[in-house]
Amino acid sequence: MQKHEYDGIIVGAGGAGLMAALHASRGGRVAVLSKLYPTRSHTGAAQGGISAALGNMEPDKPEWHAFDTVKGSDYLADQDAVELMCSLAPEIIIELEHLGLPFDRTPEGKIAQRRFGGHTNNETGKPVMRACHAADRTGHMILQTLYQQCIKQGVEFFDEFQVMDLLLDEKERRVAGVVAYEIATGELHVFHAQAVLFATGGWGRVWEVTSNATSLTGDGTALVWRRGIPLEDMEFFQFHPTGIYKLGILLTEGMRGEGAVLLNDQGERFMERYAPTVKDLASRDVVSRAIYLEIREGRGIGGKNYVYLDLRPETINKYFEKEGAKWPDGSPRRVTKEYLLEKLGDTIGFCRTYLGIDPLEEPVPVQPTAHYAMGGIPTNVHAEVVVDVQNTVFPGLYAAGECACVSVHGANRLGTNSLLDLVVFGKLGGQRMAQFIRQNDPPPLPPNPTARVEEELERLRNGRGKENPAEIREELRRVMMANVGVFRTRELLEGAREKIRELRERYRRARVMDPGRIFNQDLLEAWEVGNMLDIAEVTTVAALARTESRGAHSREDFPERDDENWLKHSLAYRRDDGAIELDYKPVVITKWQPKARVY
Amino acid sequence: MEVRIRIQRYNPEVDEKPHWEEYTVEVEPTDRVIDALHQIKWFQDGTLAVRRSCLHGICGSDALVINGRNRLACKTLVRDLGKVITVAPLRGFRVIKDLVVDMEPFFRKFRSVMPYLVNDERPPAHERLQSPEERARFDDTTKCILCAACTTACPSFWADSRYVGPAAIVQAHRFIFDSRDQAWRERLQILNENTGVWRCRNVFNCVEACPRDINVNKAIAEVRQALITGSRGLPLEDDEVH
Ligand SMILES: Cc1cc2nc3c(=O)[nH]c(=O)nc-3n(C[C@H](O)[C@H](O)[C@H](O)COP(=O)(O)OP(=O)(O)OC[C@H]3O[C@@H](n4cnc5c(N)ncnc54)[C@H](O)[C@@H]3O)c2cc1C
Ligand code: SF4
Ligand code: FES
Numbered sequence: 001m002q003k004h005e006y007d008g009i010i011v012g013a014g015g016a017g018l019m020a021a022l023h024a025s026r027g028g029r030v031a032v033l034s035k036l037y038p039t040r041s042h043t044g045a046a047q048g049g050i051s052a053a054l055g056n057m058e059p060d061k062p063e064w065h066a067f068d069t070v071k072g073s074d075y076l077a078d079q080d081a082v083e084l085m086c087s088l089a090p091e092i093i094i095e096l097e098h099l100g101l102p103f104d105r106t107p108e109g110k111i112a113q114r115r116f117g118g119h120t121n122n123e124t125g126k127p128v129m130r131a132c133h134a135a136d137r138t139g140h141m142i143l144q145t146l147y148q149q150c151i152k153q154g155v156e157f158f159d160e161f162q163v164m165d166l167l168l169d170e171k172e173r174r175v176a177g178v179v180a181y182e183i184a185t186g187e188l189h190v191f192h193a194q195a196v197l198f199a200t201g202g203w204g205r206v207w208e209v210t211s212n213a214t215s216l217t218g219d220g221t222a223l224v225w226r227r228g229i230p231l232e233d234m235e236f237f238q239f240h241p242t243g244i245y246k247l248g249i250l251l252t253e254g255m256r257g258e259g260a261v262l263l264n265d266q267g268e269r270f271m272e273r274y275a276p277t278v279k280d281l282a283s284r285d286v287v288s289r290a291i292y293l294e295i296r297e298g299r300g301i302g303g304k305n306y307v308y309l310d311l312r313p314e315t316i317n318k319y320f321e322k323e324g325a326k327w328p329d330g331s332p333r334r335v336t337k338e339y340l341l342e343k344l345g346d347t348i349g350f351c352r353t354y355l356g357i358d359p360l361e362e363p364v365p366v367q368p369t370a371h372y373a374m375g376g377i378p379t380n381v382h383a384e385v386v387v388d389v390q391n392t393v394f395p396g397l398y399a400a401g402e403c404a405c406v407s408v409h410g411a412n413r414l415g416t417n418s419l420l421d422l423v424v425f426g427k428l429g430g431q432r433m434a435q436f437i438r439q440n441d442p443p444p445l446p447p448n449p450t451a452r453v454e455e456e457l458e459r460l461r462n463g464r465g466k467e468n469p470a471e472i473r474e475e476l477r478r479v480m481m482a483n484v485g486v487f488r489t490r491e492l493l494e495g496a497r498e499k500i501r502e503l504r505e506r507y508r509r510a511r512v513m514d515p516g517r518i519f520n521q522d523l524l525e526a527w528e529v530g531n532m533l534d535i536a537e538v539t540t541v542a543a544l545a546r547t548e549s550r551g552a553h554s555r556e557d558f559p560e561r562d563d564e565n566w567l568k569h570s571l572a573y574r575r576d577d578g579a580i581e582l583d584y585k586p587v588v589i590t591k592w593q594p595k596a597r598v599y
Numbered sequence: 600m601e602v603r604i605r606i607q608r609y610n611p612e613v614d615e616k617p618h619w620e621e622y623t624v625e626v627e628p629t630d631r632v633i634d635a636l637h638q639i640k641w642f643q644d645g646t647l648a649v650r651r652s653c654l655h656g657i658c659g660s661d662a663l664v665i666n667g668r669n670r671l672a673c674k675t676l677v678r679d680l681g682k683v684i685t686v687a688p689l690r691g692f693r694v695i696k697d698l699v700v701d702m703e704p705f706f707r708k709f710r711s712v713m714p715y716l717v718n719d720e721r722p723p724a725h726e727r728l729q730s731p732e733e734r735a736r737f738d739d740t741t742k743c744i745l746c747a748a749c750t751t752a753c754p755s756f757w758a759d760s761r762y763v764g765p766a767a768i769v770q771a772h773r774f775i776f777d778s779r780d781q782a783w784r785e786r787l788q789i790l791n792e793n794t795g796v797w798r799c800r801n802v803f804n805c806v807e808a809c810p811r812d813i814n815v816n817k818a819i820a821e822v823r824q825a826l827i828t829g830s831r832g833l834p835l836e837d838d839e840v841h
Contacts, residue, residue: 519695
């Protein structure tokens with residue numbers, strides 16, 4: 001076992017972790033630990049854009065952005081946090097540009113923007129160009145730019161170190177560090193530090209069809225939960241409407257932003273019926289549900305469980321002409337193949353590679369794909385983790401990015417708001433951490449700091465049973481997709497809960513095939529299955545309790561939103577015996593009283 | 600369909616040297632090579648090690664030598680390979696285990712070319728302006744995912760591992776030709792050393808290997824031209840790239 005002394009540890013090197021590192025490392029000695037090489041983080045997969053009311057293309061205001069976010073959240077977001085994020089958005093985009101981010105440009109040389117679902121001009125109700133982008137590789141550019149700046153600033157990295165436990169000083173209830181596993185050697189390392197920030201991303205792998213990377217198993221979220229930190233709003237998980245059929249690979253909303261439309265088996269643009277004003281650019285929960293309903297009514301393509309996304313210029317131009325769509329300069333809005341290829345080259349490439357379909361010539365089969373965790377580790381706007389209904393701060397513990405719940409996304413996140421969330425709260429958290437580490441020394445390490453991890457790994461290495469963790473994982477993913485997906489009912493959720501308990505039982509008898517120390521992915525993935533089981537169970541239990549439909553949480557047995565009883569965040573606690581207890585805290589409302597949500 | 604997959608295996612804890620092992624898996628023709636490797640890992644032989652994450656060609660984890668060519672396992676479909684598939688780790692790096700190599704020397708070269716924007720002027724309150732034409736100048740090289748497929752396909756790199764290699768040049772190009780950058784001369788000087796651009800012999804393996812379809816050879820040629828002319832000049836036409 002090796003020991004390291006730092007002031008602050010950042011777990012995760014995606015957009016949130018790197019932004020936090022840039023700012024936190026100004027306050028003391030900070031190290032970034034990541035199970036992947038930083039540039040492999042899934043922030044690099046984000047395609048469409050990052051939102052800010054810059055108004056570079058047409059009039060826009062941070063207030064409109066904030067209202068759209070609150071409405072998109074189905075009124076579950078905390079409005080003070082949303083207002084802060086949206087008002088900081090323009091300056092943080094400018095900061096990214098100054099750091100080198102190669103945004104696409106307008107003819108005048110400003111940052112180019114495009115439309116995205118749920119973002120509107122609040123006066124006309126029409127979609128507004130708010131998504132700043134670098135082709136369809138915006139996340140790639142953010143990840144690269146932040147990593148480049150970390151190199152420039154000499155930030156310390158421990159690459160391919162998998163964090164497995166959070167160390168606490170139980171007496172004072174303070175953070176004391178983390179335990180990490182060095183993947184290349186199998187050695188355990190203790191990092192002693194007075195502050196730890198989790199930026200470990202989402203957990204889409206818990207579902208069978210997902211846009212998420214294999215690494216997105218919710219490690220950070222699950223391990224702090226096992227240390228007694230509650231989780232907030234876990235029942236809210238977003239399904240993105242347009243995943244490539246069966247594979248789940250994401251086709252950015254930017255395609256619809258550029259004019260692509262969804263069609264059912266009859267060639268009908270069905271979103272006209274579900275969202276007459278913004279149509280295909282309604283919020284993601286609305287579009288995903290519409291696709292499911294079309295499929296259920298037998299209007300999936302050939303009666304199967306997918307619909308078409310049509311990006312062909314002739315289709316797009318037909319609808320533009322019908323609607324009288326115009327460019328900002330007043331000329332009629334039309335697209336060509338060349339234009340679409342320039343704006344959406346990567347996405348078009350995915351269809352060509354994985355489906356053998358050229359979306360400029362043929363429509364593409366799509367289905368909703370598990371995409372984004374709205375819930376997570378509860379924090380305030382400084383990314384400080386808060387552990388109860390009174391929002392009491394846990395000293396030294398921070399979380400930012402997809403693993404955290406501020407909450408700015410409430411029950412449903414708008415596209416392009418996650419990248420914004422990462423950089424805004426990554427920065428605020430990093431700054432807060434810098435301040436904290438200047439003012440505090442680390443508490444003593446607990447005795448036997450690696451004991452828990454050793455025990456978990458020992459059981460997986462030398463357990464008595466013969467269960468294959470991969471089988472357990474795949475069964476879990478299937479039941480979560482079928483029962484805890486776009487539409488939910490009591491029966492489905494109870495069925496899932498039973499199944500998860502059975503799988504958990506089997507997991508106790510799991511045993512890995514690889515006995516080695518060097519690059520033992522078999523062992524690490526088996527450990528991750530434990531995290532996925534924890535997360536699946538909390539999600540299901542919280543979903544079962546919430547007897548209403550709000551945002552991404554759609555209960556067919558309770559189809560209406562119920563503000564009287566449910567305008568509140570859930571907090572799930574883990575009792576010492578492993579049982580889950582739910583509590584609720586109020587939503588912060590500043591300006592906008594809940595209204596019916598129509599698009 | 601059934602395919603046979605031959606994988607170069609090496610576990611330093613038990614093996615003296617690398618050897619080949621063969622597996623048979625049932626796959627769909629449209630499955631990716633990484634799907635076949637997953638089947639082996641998860642259901643046949645859990646000791647197999649291979650890096651991967653995004654599964655759709657954007658994170659750069661799984662560049663491997665597949666049927667003799669450098670490609671991403673997540674971007675190569677089984678149906679394009681035939682009934683026998685061979686998979687080996689990238690050449691020119693130390694093997695840690697099986698298909699996993701030590702990438703540190705690769706990242707060290709990446710860091711050596713100052714891969715970050717340098718501009719010490721006080722920034723304006725708004726964005727630094729850049730025309731679409733100036734932006735287009737380095738668009739191609741912003742696509743790089745640092746997968747190392749190009750560098751490890753390069754005979755000049757095989758011959759002498761001190762050569763910075765095409766990937767580092769691509770990264771340098773991305774900043775040299777960014778109108779906002781002020782350190783382009785320094786970066787050019789780094790690439791002017793005897794480990795730099797002059798090592799390239801125009802074999803074009805890099806262009807063929809790049810899963811992001813970056814015109815790597817053109818990037819190298821533009822850096823050379825900038826060194827010769829001492830200016831960032833205009834982009835080269837395709838027929839000027841030799
Ligand atoms: C395909 C796709 C497209 C998207 N497009 C957009 C978009 O256009 N706009 C938008 O706003 N949002 C988009 N999103 C959402 C957004 O990209 C993500 O929510 C966001 O990038 C998450 O960033 P993060 O920093 O929280 O985590 P990630 O980037 O996922 O990084 C997680 C980090 O944690 C590390 N880690 C995890 N577990 C451990 C552990 N146990 N020990 C050590 N390290 C660990 C990983 O190595 C990694 O570095 C998209 C998401 C997907 C999947
Ligand atoms: S230039 Fe292409 S092949 Fe080389 S590292 Fe970058 S993406 Fe990979
Ligand atoms: S797994 Fe990301 S590039 Fe292949």
